[in-house]
Amino acid sequence: MAQDPANNLRLLGLSEAIAKRWHWQVNVSIDADLSRCYVEGDRDRLPELCRWLIYDLEYGLGSLIVEETEGDWLLRYIFYGEPAGEQVHLGVRFNKKENTVPSISTIIHAANWHEREAHDLFGLVFEGHPRLINIVRHEEWPAGIHPLRQDFDASQPYPHLQVDSWRPNGVVQAPGAFMMPIGPVYADAAESALFLLESVGEDVIRTSPRFFYKFRGVEKIAEGQPLDRVLLLAERFSGTSAFAHSLAFCQAVETICQVKAPARAQALRVAFAELERFRHHVAAIAGVCNSTALAVATSQAGILEEEALRLCGSLLGHRYLFGLNLPGGVACDLDDRQIDVLSSGVQTIFRKLERLYNLLRYSSSFLDRLEEVGLVTKEQARDYGLVGPIARASGLARDLRKVLPYAAYGEVSFEVPKEEEGDGYARLRLLFREAEQSVNILGSLLSSLPIGEIAAPDLALKPGAALGWAEAPRGAAFHWLRIDEAGVVRRYHLTTPSFTNWHGFHFAAEDFAYQDFPIILASFGLSNAECDR
Amino acid sequence: MWEWVWEGIRQGIVTTGYPARAETAAGVSPGFPSGLPRTFTDPEEAETLAACCPSEALVREGRQVIFRDQRCIHCYRCLRRIAPPQEWRWQGNYEWAVSPRPRAELAKKFDKSFRRSLHLRVIDAGACGACLSEIEQLNKPYYNMHRLGFFLTPTPRDADLLLVAGPVTEHMRLPLLKAYEAMPAPKAVLALGACAIYGGVFGSSFASLGGVSSLIPVDILVPGCPPPPLAILHALLALVGRAEPHRCESIASPQGGESHV
Structure with a gap:
């Protein structure tokens, strides 16, 4: 800003x-x-x-x-x-x-x-919309009921239809064509979503996903709630990118109330956000290794992920960085010893991550499964407005930290890595490169944290509306917030990177061999909790 | 591929000694707020403390404040708002599993047949992703639940236990019921985390049921937001009779523990 x-x-x-x-x-x-x-x-x-x-x-x-x-x-x-x-x-x-x-x-x-x-x-x-059909509401919803309208009472359980009537609609018309449903309950601890793979034999021709199984109505249940309650929703609707979303929410509140977080809070916010990005990317790398069934690499990445979680947990009280942001600042400071532990901890994990990368990029059987798999071209990424690592792996260097700098991002220098190929391997390389940037940002930031308060002394509530944003680990997140005089939320709209990027997922899941599906899914690394809200 | 074999050997064993030994590494669990004053001379002071809890984990009873771990979401607002504010300190606990029925009934369900091998099916009924990430950690070297005989299975037909995370959204009601009905008996259900216990920050609303127990009977629950891997491990051990549950008490859900199945 x-x-x-x-x-x-x-x-x-x-x-x-x-x-x-x-x-x-x-x-x-x-x-x-x-x-x-x-x-x-x-x-x-x-x-x-x-x-x-x-x-x-x-x-x-x-x-x-x-x-x-x-x-x-x-x-x-x-x-x-x-x-x-x-x-x-x-x-x-x-x-x-x-x-x-x-x-x-x-x-x-x-x-x-x-x-x-x-x-x-x-x-x-x-x-003139080409396909104006339901996306959020499943068949349990009667026609004509629109849950985000003001006249819809969200406080009561809504009597949904008890139906089991939904049947997939095949598009591919060919002799022997069949449809393979995957989900909503599938794989080990995968999030709930349904993917319909249409095939006429070995190869999958197209994939139609169905989302919003996890629709919790966060935007609606936030209405009429005070800010401190909605803050909990903002950080906990997507636990794996909690800090970024709570940051976007807090910045929206700060814009409305015309409050500026102190310099130390701004710097700490960048540090925590990069810590979260680092942990997220390590987890995403573990997911890609797991999808190719490379057991030792999965274990190695899993070890690093747990070490990052423990580092967060031991310093900040929560393994997923919940409860750190407040409108006007942050709730938790780091003393000199903790800063040392954090920067050396992240460095240690990063050295092991580099070692893993060097092993992976010379494992030809691993690369065979990633290269030219799940292609998304630059034009497709631009047309569909894709964001985050997926857009950047397709040659679109779009990053809110640079485009619309917030917190202390205007003062730190870092690169926005970019790859051109747009395949699974480009996305994996990008995760490694972004993790490196996060470590660099943490290194330079933690050595020169501004001294002072970590939260603005008092927050005088004002009515109004504002947009808050943050580059979450998966890409651009926009939070639109409107509050009244009493600080009660009147409208809360979340635009999440997973929602934006799932829209372009079908490009990557076209004309591929069936066994590549988990790899395409893992290299996208999106969250349904973040998409469905 | 020899490098990978060498890499695996070079790494050595990182797996926790739990349950044989207590795990003392920092950061394995968020812990519950500790060190809070519990008894006050003035009921209003007690009310002030209880009021700062957004999830009703702190409840005032007269001049006392009662802590209900089932509802705690580790926001630490209580610690940070009391005067003087306290910083979070880890108390080294993670054995949190609560049995909603008496101890003897818990052991009866699986008898002794499942003590050494239990197959789990995870259902994401609207979880935020953190609970699922902690389950994934159980499958990775630091916790490695295979060594204790716990296995994730891709189908409910092979599962003995359903691990349910999330407040159970209306859209996941049917898939969850179908998965439960597809399981062979004897079968058990574990409610994972604050959301699955009482709806967590989402509560029960137009879009979610506010907890698993309003749909299917729950046999054991793990408080936490999210419960750390060791807490889940403790609950699994308690379920098959290899550990004691932390407590036996009914579910703190708004609807009570009634089942509609």
């Missing part, structure tokens, strides 16, 4: 360009503090504005947020640029009696699932 004069100039130029082009048709305002340009226009202007932002200015779509007010629908499309440090929010407001809005999925694929989700949860109709 650093203010950069070049950013402000770009922001000003952008707002002028929009005002000139859509004279009298849109309202443009800029917020220099947040590096944000807000454009509000009519529904009919939406497609051309989106087309201009995406094709002429090369912005990417971050999220679509739907809010329901007394009499209006308020849709907010969030765009952010690759090299630029500003965001463009495109607002569309219309009367609640109507529920149709032009779809932008035909302009940008990335909007597809966002629109389907809004259709499912709010009952909005996106005209």
Whole structure:
């Protein structure tokens, strides 16, 4: 959130360009503090504005947020640029009696699932959407019930239909074609999701996934709750990326209340976030090794993962870094001894990780199973707005830590690694390289932590709404939060990297040999808890 | 491939000595808040302490504050909010398994036939991923549950025990029931973590049932958010009669321990 004069100039130029082009048709305002340009226009202007932002200015779509007010629908499309440090929010407001809005999925694929989700949860109709069917609600939900609408009572258990009627719909029409369902209960400790593998023999032609088995309605149950309760939801809806999500949430609160976390808290947040990324990547590497049935490597990576968990647990009280973030700072400080333990602990684990990497990259039978498996091209990654290590392994160096720097990321120097091939091996290499960057950030940061408080003294609550974001281990996470005067949450919307990236998963799972499926899945390393919310 | 053989030998054994010896390594468990004052002269002070707990793990009774481990989610807000604030300290405990029925009934279920070999099927009924990650650790060298005769199995038809994590979402109700019904008798259910016990931070809502016991009978439960691997190991040992459960008490779920099956 650093203010950069070049950013402000770009922001000003952008707002002028929009005002000139859509004279009298849109309202443009800029917020220099947040590096944000807000454009509000009519529904009919939406497609051309989106087309201009995406094709002429090369912005990417971050999220679509739907809010329901007394009499209006308020849709907010969030765009952010690759090299630029500003965001463009495109607002569309219309009367609640109507529920149709032009779809932008035909302009940008990335909007597809966002629109389907809004259709499912709010009952909005996106005209021209290629496949506007349910995504969140399964067959247990009666038609016409939209759980995120204001008139839906979420405090009571909802009487779902007791049906077992869902049958997969095959797409491949050929003699001998059959469908192999995997899930929702499958493999050892895999998360619940269903994958339908369509095949006419040996090779799988296409995969259709079905998600939201784990839909806990986090966004709805947050409504009407005080901030300290919602903080628990924000960090615990996805336990393997808890710190990043709690950070995005806390930053949204801080933006609304115009509070700045002290410098030491900002630096500690970066340290904890990198510690989490490091642990996550080690776990993901263990997952890839396991999927290729390379027992010794799986064990080695498993040992390193447990060592990282113990390091977190012994220093910060929780193996998965729960309970560390507070709006306005962090709850836990590190003394000099702990800092030494942390930096030497991470270094030790990293040296062993490097050793593992050097063994893996000369194991030809292992590489055979990863190379050219699960391909995602750069164009596909861009069209689908993929984020995180998956996008970066396909040549799209998109990272919120660089694009929209938050906490102390503006002050630390690090690289955003990038690979070009977009296959399983590129994704694995990227995990190793990012883990290395995390260790470097931790090393330079911990040796010069600013001195001072770890939390802002008091947080005066203000009503308002804001976007918080963080580069979670799996990619970009956006948290939209609206609170009222009493600090009660009115709307909470989560855009998670797993949701964004599962949307592009089918590219990787096309035309492959059946036995490669676990490898493709592991090299994506996504979480259903994070996707389903 | 010889390098891998050599690498395995070079690494040596890292596996914990538990249950033969207590595990003392730092960071193996988050632990419950300890060192909290429990008795107050002023009931209001007790109320203040109890009120800072978001999961109702601390409850005031008169001038005392009662701690209910089944509901604790290790947020440490109690420790950080009392004056003077206390820093988290690990007390070296992880044997947390609670049996919802008397000790004798627990032993009866499996008799002695399953003492040396028990097959587990994990069901993710809406877990956040941390519980599942801790189960995975059990399969890895530091905990290696195979050495104690516990095995993960891919199908409920081969399973003796269902390990259920998460608050049981409405969308997972049917898969969970189907898995339970597919298991051969005798079968047992382990509720893993605060979510599976009472719904955890998600509670019972329009989208989740708020605990496993509202759908199928639970035989043993492990508090924690998430329960560390050693706590899960202790529960497994307690289930087959090779360890004592920490306590026998009914489930602290809002609906009580009633079963609909």
